Amino acid sequence: MAGTGPLRGIRVFDMTVFMVGPWASMHLGALGADVIHVERPLSAGSGIPEIPPQVNGMSAGYIAWNMNKRGIALDLKSEAGRRRAVQIAGQCDVFLVNMRTGVAERLGLGYDELKAINPGLVYCSITGWGRTGPLADEPATDVVVQAVSGFWSAAGAEGAAGEFHRHYTQLDATTGNAAAQAVLMGLLARRRTGRGTRIDITMLQSAAGVQALPLGSYLATGQSPQPSGSASGVAAPDEAFGCRDGRYVGVSVRTPGQWTSFCAALGKPEWEADPRFATNADRMANRAELRALLTAEFAAYPLDYWLLQSRRHRVPAAHPRGFEEIRRDVQVRDNGYLVEMETPWARVTTGGPPWRFSRTPAAWHSPTPGIGQHDADVDTEFGVAASDPAVLR
Amino acid sequence: MTAPLHGTTVLELAEGVAGPYLGEQLAMAGADVVKVETGAGDCSRGWVPLLDAGLSGPFVALNQGKRSIRADAADPRLIAWADVVITDDTHPGAGWFGGPQGIGAANPRVVCCSISGYGPDGPAGGEAGGDLPAEMASGASASMGEPGGPPVRMPDGYPSAVAADYAVQAVVAALLERETSGLGQLVDVSLLGAMITMRSTLWVAHSDPDEWWGFHLDNAVKRPYRGHRTASGQAYISVGGQAFDDGLADRLGIPEIGDDLRWPLARAEGINPGSRHTDELADLWVEPLSRFTVDELRDLLAPYGGQVQPANTYPELVESPAAQAVGLVREFDQPGVGRVRGIAAHWEFDGAKPPPLGGAPLLGEHTEQVLAELGGPTGTAPDEEG
Incomplete structure (x- = not known):
């Protein structure tokens, strides 16, 4: 069940809901850990299947966020359910939780309680805004964290107000990625010191981290980026241009060598040493002038010409693509960036592993489990007595 | 807790955003990161905006807590020294030591992380990548701007930062596995692959074309939301x-x-x-x-x-009670500048963030120091010896 990745032998108790926590544990599962994901039983009112959009009656989100795990159903409102949780978690290496602050403690599943029975535990708690502070009790969703973290303020049409990234799961996933990083670090430290650790992750700090370039630059210089369409705030030319056929090509020139290549691709080698454009600082200072020249150049040929020229001269370039084009892309297929999984609800396409390991391959190896699908297996393995199945499940 | 990567040595043969942000995160976790620069150094030293002293803000933001050595040729002692090597597709040293394969052969304990635009295989394997191209090629551009209108970029460097986040996972997971096997390995992360994984929710939902609507889904046909x-x-x-x-x-x-x-x-x-x-x-x-x-x-x-x-601007974010509650900003000493602000680490271990880092290095600032640790300057450049 746990695959061949570098985390083989690690067991994760995944008491997380919605996206942020499940995203973290899904990646730990792909890396080879045995992840036991907990959901509230359908009989106890799990609302997970209803989160839109759905695929054959199950939330697409639940399906997308819970690959590479085993699933158990556990009612934490019952005493028997809590006993069962403690018994399983007490034998795991990692405990993940993203409930509201204080809930895990009230359930007897706080760090101090679990550490007492499992001192090597790596315990990771994920919140939106931290366990204390003015927003500690505020709900945190991706779109709200985009607002507060400034994520939107640096993006948008030139001169317009900032705009949100409309695929509302980027900062959820970013936070889950940060949690997975920290769990891996906690496991490495435990391996070296023999001691477990308590980890705290917040969506807000994770959102800041993924803005390392624009927010970090602002903090260092005091100059705040403004919405500027497709143009980068740090280098030029690094933006999209309209081609002769009305399509757009995005080019990204960030190194001195790429500027040389770019001039060659345009057939304008004389621009390379033109004092207006010789260095990146020159090009940023004279960007309006450069943009006017380039707009005319790109308008002279269709997209395919520019893609070929860019490839020939090793200039980073691409065009905006939709799902059907990406689905059929040989580059995506050859690198395994999309995978197909036969889930209990449908055969689905989803993003594959973002890393490749040469010696201990990680993979999307197991389809999302049904709620409670692995109850019996897990109870047997962890020595949980099947005392009252009606209460437990 | 001691910093989790205390004692881990990292050689950074990378420039721009993704590789350096990977190196910076490893430094935040306690690693000793040596950045190798050639010629005029990391391309981001030429980016804007600038600090008062003329230093590049992007470079300072992405290279804190590292040492910089200037080297124009491969020194094999660096590979023997390193637990981790970071490579990318634009650093002039990308082919040194025979590339990732050669690095792995020279030091079987090394974890070599290679960051690329489009992944190691396929017709675009080895082609140079970038942030805006990765947003476009992965479909993320459909979630910005007016439908059918000119493309709008996400916050600058987003695909690189995501790839760096994933590369941190890959490197630490490989280091953990090495504790058991004694062996390193090669790990690959690409901007395109990272961005496609980040859109998994959309991919699953699109598996059923009759259920295409939903708040994760209809972004390609909606107008920009500006609050x-x-x-x-x-x-x-x-x-x-x-x-x-x-x-x-x-x-x-x-x-x-x-x-x-x-x-x-x-x-x-x-x-x-x-x-x-x-x-x-x-x-x-x-x-x-x-x-x-x-x-x-x-x-x-x-x-x-x-x-x-x-919907905060960056200045409003920094002043907000929310940012102060999580300790979002930290300060560090930047040589030649003084106190400078940066983004704090996004992990807390046992109730504390990792200790603050030093500033970003000047070009080649630590060349002599690092060479002395390796046993002296002789043999640093085999072609100069010959």
Whole structure:
């Protein structure tokens, strides 16, 4: 069940809901850990299947966020359910939780309680805004964290107000990625010191981290980026241009060598040493002038010409693509960036592993489990007595 | 807890955003990171905006806590020294030591992380990548800007930062496995692959073409969402439609809203940025909401379970109580500049963030120091010896 990745032998108790926590544990599962994901039983009112959009009656989100795990159903409102949780978690290496602050403690599943029975535990708690502070009790969703973290303020049409990234799961996933990083670090430290650790992750700090370039630059210089369409705030030319056929090509020139290549691709080698454009600082200072020249150049040929020229001269370039084009892309297929999984609800396409390991391959190896699908297996393995199945499940 | 990567040595043969941000995160976790620069150094030293002293803000942001050596040729002792090597597709040293394969052969314990634009295989394997191309090629551009209009970029460097986050996972997982096997390995991360994984929710939902609508899904056909204008700036605002029946319409000063032809829809949807009807209902709320500040709206909507959060600019974020509560900003000493602000680490271990880092290095600042640790300058450049 746990695959061949570098985390083989690690067991994760995944008491997380919605996206942020499940995203973290899904990646730990792909890396080879045995992840036991907990959901509230359908009989106890799990609302997970209803989160839109759905695929054959199950939330697409639940399906997308819970690959590479085993699933158990556990009612934490019952005493028997809590006993069962403690018994399983007490034998795991990692405990993940993203409930509201204080809930895990009230359930007897706080760090101090679990550490007492499992001192090597790596315990990771994920919140939106931290366990204390003015927003500690505020709900945190991706779109709200985009607002507060400034994520939107640096993006948008030139001169317009900032705009949100409309695929509302980027900062959820970013936070889950940060949690997975920290769990891996906690496991490495435990391996070296023999001691477990308590980890705290917040969506807000994770959102800041993924803005390392624009927010970090602002903090260092005091100059705040403004919405500027497709143009980068740090280098030029690094933006999209309209081609002769009305399509757009995005080019990204960030190194001195790429500027040389770019001039060659345009057939304008004389621009390379033109004092207006010789260095990146020159090009940023004279960007309006450069943009006017380039707009005319790109308008002279269709997209395919520019893609070929860019490839020939090793200039980073691409065009905006939709799902059907990406689905059929040989580059995506050859690198395994999309995978197909036969889930209990449908055969689905989803993003594959973002890393490749040469010696201990990680993979999307197991389809999302049904709620409670692995109850019996897990109870047997962890020595949980099947005392009252009606209460437990 | 001791810093988790204390004692781990990292050689960074990378430039720009992704490789350096990977190296910086490893430094935050306690690793000893040596950055190798050739010629005029990392390309980001030439980016803007600048600090007063003329240093590049992007370079300072992405290279804190590292040492820099200037080397124009491969020194095999660096590979023997390193636990981790970071490579990318534009650093002039990308092919040194025979590339990742040669590095792994020279030091079987090394974890060599290679970051590329499009992944190691396929027809674009080895082609140079970038942030805007990765956003476009992965489909993320469909979630920005006007549908069919000119592309709009995400916050700068986003695909690189995501790839760096994934590369941190890969490197630490390989180091953990090495504790058992004694062996390193090669790990690959690409901007394209990282961005496609980040859109997994959309991919799964698209598996059923009859169920294509949803707040994760319809972004490709929706107009940009810019929040609502309030008397104190743009804000994210949501509240269920029942609130308008329960007195909110009066409190917002729009008792006549029931006369609008869209009222049945508005009552069903409320103010809901995730609704498929956001666009057609938007102007119902524009003027009424603009009369109140964010704080006033928060108080108005709270009894109805509504949510109001300011859409902060970076200066507003830094000053916000939310940022202060998580310790979002930290300070460090930047040589030649003084105290400079940076982003704190996004992990807390046993209730504390990792200790602060030093500043970003000057070009070649630590060349002599590192060479001395390796046993002296002789043999640093085999071609110079010969």
